[in-house]
Amino acid sequence: MENKPADGQQSSAWRSALALGLVAIVGTALLAGVNQVTRPRIEEQERKAVLQQLGQLIAPDRYNNVMYDDLYTFTDTAWFPSGQNVTVYRARMNDQPVAAILKLAATEGYNGKINLLIGINMDGTIAGVRVTSHKETPGLGDAIEASRSDWIRGFDGRSLTDPDDAGWAVKRDGGTFDQLTGATITPRAVVKAVKLALDFFSANSQAVFSHPSETPETETT
Amino acid sequence: MQEYRKIFFDGLWQQNTGLVVLLGLCPLLAVTGTVVNGLGLGLATTLTLVFSNLAVSAVRGVLRPEIRIPAYVLIIASVVTVVQLLMQAWLYDLYLVLGIFIPLIVTNCAIIGRAEAFASRHSPLPSLVDGLATGLGFCLTLVLLGALREVIGRGTLFSQAGLMFGSWGEHLQITVIPDHPGFLLAILPPGAFIGLGLLIACRNWLNSRMARRPAERGEMSATAIPERA
Numbered sequence: 073m074e075n076k077p078a079d080g081q082q083s084s085a086w087r088s089a090l091a092l093g094l095v096a097i098v099g100t101a102l103l104a105g106v107n108q109v110t111r112p113r114i115e116e117q118e119r120k121a122v123l124q125q126l127g128q129l130i131a132p133d134r135y136n137n138v139m140y141d142d143l144y145t146f147t148d149t150a151w152f153p154s155g156q157n158v159t160v161y162r163a164r165m166n167d168q169p170v171a172a173i174l175k176l177a178a179t180e181g182y183n184g185k186i187n188l189l190i191g192i193n194m195d196g197t198i199a200g201v202r203v204t205s206h207k208e209t210p211g212l213g214d215a216i217e218a219s220r221s222d223w224i225r226g227f228d229g230r231s232l233t234d235p236d237d238a239g240w241a242v243k244r245d246g247g248t249f250d251q252l253t254g255a256t257i258t259p260r261a262v263v264k265a266v267k268l269a270l271d272f273f274s275a276n277s278q279a280v281f282s283h284p285s286e287t288p289e290t291e292t293t
Numbered sequence: 294m295q296e297y298r299k300i301f302f303d304g305l306w307q308q309n310t311g312l313v314v315l316l317g318l319c320p321l322l323a324v325t326g327t328v329v330n331g332l333g334l335g336l337a338t339t340l341t342l343v344f345s346n347l348a349v350s351a352v353r354g355v356l357r358p359e360i361r362i363p364a365y366v367l368i369i370a371s372v373v374t375v376v377q378l379l380m381q382a383w384l385y386d387l388y389l390v391l392g393i394f395i396p397l398i399v400t401n402c403a404i405i406g407r408a409e410a411f412a413s414r415h416s417p418l419p420s421l422v423d424g425l426a427t428g429l430g431f432c433l434t435l436v437l438l439g440a441l442r443e444v445i446g447r448g449t450l451f452s453q454a455g456l457m458f459g460s461w462g463e464h465l466q467i468t469v470i471p472d473h474p475g476f477l478l479a480i481l482p483p484g485a486f487i488g489l490g491l492l493i494a495c496r497n498w499l500n501s502r503m504a505r506r507p508a509e510r511g512e513m514s515a516t517a518i519p520e521r522a
Contacts, residue, residue, distance in 0.1 A: 088360045095352065095364045099371035106375045110382040117385035210326070211446075211477045 126161060126173055128218075129191030129200040135163035135170050144286040151272045154179040160280055169281040171199050172273065178265035182257040183207045186216070190269040194277065201227045201266055206258075213258035223252060223259065232270050240267040297422050304426025311434030311489070312496045316403040320394045321435060322485035326446070329454050331439030332432065333387045334394055337376050339428025341398050342407060344372045346424030349412040356413075365408045366399075373399045387456040403431060434492065441488045446480035448473025 123140055130139075145159045152158055159175040171193045177185040186206040191199035201224050203216050215221040226249060241247025242260050251259050273280065310316050317338070324330045348368045356364050377395045380388045388395065398404070407427050412420040443450055448470030454462035478484050 084357060088357045091352075091355050091357070092360050092364055092367075094355075095367050099367050102371055103374055103378075106378050110378045113382040114378070114385075117382065121385065121389075209477075210480045211475050 125189055125202060125204060128202055129173055129189060130163050130171050135165050137162070137164040137167075139163050139173075142285050144283050152176065152268070156185075160283070162281055162285075164281075169194050169277075172277075172280050173199075174269045174273070175204075176265065176269065178261040180257070180261040180264065181206065181208055182213055182255065182261075183209070186258070186261060186265070188262065188265055188269075190266055192270065192273045195231075196233075196270070196274055196277075197229050197231045198227045198266070198270070200225070201262075203262075208258045209255065212252065212255040215252045215255070216258055216262055221252075223250065224262075226250065227266055232267075232274055297419065300419060300422050301426040304423055304428075305430040305433065306496075308427075308430075309434060309496070310403040310427055310431040311438075312430075312493050314403065314406070316406055317401040317431060318489075320397060320401065321431075321438070322482065322489065324391060324394050325435055325438040325442055325485055325488075326480055327443045327453060328436055328439040328451050329387075329457055330390060331435035331437075333384070333457055334391055334398075335428070335432025335435040337380060337391075337395060338398055338401065338404070339425065339432050340376050341369070341372050342404055342424035342428040342431075343421055344375075344424075345369045345404055346407055346412040346420040347417055348372070349408040350415060350417045350420035353413045361409075361413060362405075365405055369404055369408070370399050384457060390453075390456055403427065437492055438485065438488050441492070442479045442484050444469050446476050446478075446484065448475075 119140060126139055139161050142164070143159055143161045145157050147155055147157055149155050154177075156177055156179065161173040161175070163170040163172070171191055173189055173191045175187070175189050177187050179185055184207045186208065187204045189202045189204055191201070193199050202218055203224060206214070206216065208214055208216065215223055218224050235248045238246065239248040240263060242249050242251040242256060242263055244251050244256055245260065247263070249259060249263050308314055311318070311321050320334055320338075324334045345365075345368055349365055352364065352368075373396065376398070377388075380391075380395060407423060411423045415423070440450060443452065448468060450467040450469055451462075451465040454465035456462070458465065479488070
């Protein structure tokens with residue numbers, strides 16, 4: 073190939089470029105088509121997944137708004153020093169605030185962020201806490217998952233006064249919450265994040281419900 | 294027919310991606326905590342291999358050698374993205390579990406390896422068979438390693454099968470060791486390395502036994518490849 077005359081090389085380069093371009097065009101067309109076909113279904117799946125998680129925290133008969141769309145996202149380093157995005161879903165019954173679900177991450181886990189959904193009722197009690205994703209040690213730290221142990225349900229019904237300030241810690245730190253066998257850092261991080269969410273909510277419960285709803289950009293079809 | 298049998302046997306056993314060629318080990322080691330995860334990634338990889346081999350074989354006459362690698366990358370990336378979108382649409386829970394390892398199929402050297410070593414030199418049908426066999430061989434390794442780690446680590450098989458088969462899959466779980474306290478080593482990454490080592494040893498032992506048997510089929514010894522040290 074190297075010994076071909078110059079114009080032959082040039083035409084072969086053009087042909088190569090053309091062939092590569094064609095492959096790219098066909099590939100792109102295929103992707104566009106598949107994306108078009110699967111997008112509604114993917115959106116539906118994502119929506120269902122979020123709804124199912126939210127439904128675990130606040131029973132569907134307690135609210136009648138579309139909680140999935142009644143949300144906003146903010147960053148506030150005064151409250152959440154890691155600078156993370158916090159999303160708030162709001163449950164209302166006939167426009168009266170019922171409860172809010174805060175989606176945030178515990179940042180001091182053993183291995184990266186522990187993503188949490190924290191449901192808080194209007195009276196300041198916890199409706200429930202769920203871990204949506206984490207990278208804690210399998211077999212030890214993963215007991216924070218509701219499907220693996222009851223530990224995470226220990227938050228149900230708690231509030232800032234039950235236990236008191238000092239009680240919001242794992243037992244090893246003199247608090248009321250169990251640590252997990254072989255894992256202290258993981259539950260410590262979760263307890264801290266839940267406490268932080270409660271503090272934030274008690275200081276901002278009115279503002280949380282009056283904040284305008286911001287639906288994240290999803291293309292409407 | 295004979296030829297296809299050889300292609301199939303090569304992909305599944307003689308040149309098994311996970312156990313002999315040792316390509317694509319990163320996903321292989323990372324997701325094989327359970328049978329279902331292994332099966333999911335294995336099938337996704339198989340699907341990718343079949344279609345990438347088919348496409349590469351179809352364009353092999355058009356592509357000049359100097360642009361074949363970028364073209365393969367384009368083809369493989371497109372196929373993987375399609376597989377990813379399909380999984381996201383129809384196997385959403387499994388997609389969440391396998392996470393980053395689905396798009397990372399693009400980087401599985403086994404796929405570009407088969408494109409280069411086989412599909413670029415053969416017509417579409419043998420290429421399709423080769424892709425299927427290589428994929429199933431990889432899938433087999435993933436499932437075996439997943440089963441080994443799941444039984445030793447958790448005492449179950451097919452846990453979380455609901456991720457893949459919907460609600461009826463939840464009844465598939467088999468408890469092999471009741472009240473298993475859990476054996477962390479098998480679930481964590483070291484368990485993947487040790488398990489893979491055991492599987493490779495097992496395959497080599499089986500292979501040498503098969504080779505020692507009187508060679509009633511001459512073709513067998515001809516295709517035998519030198520064992521790894």
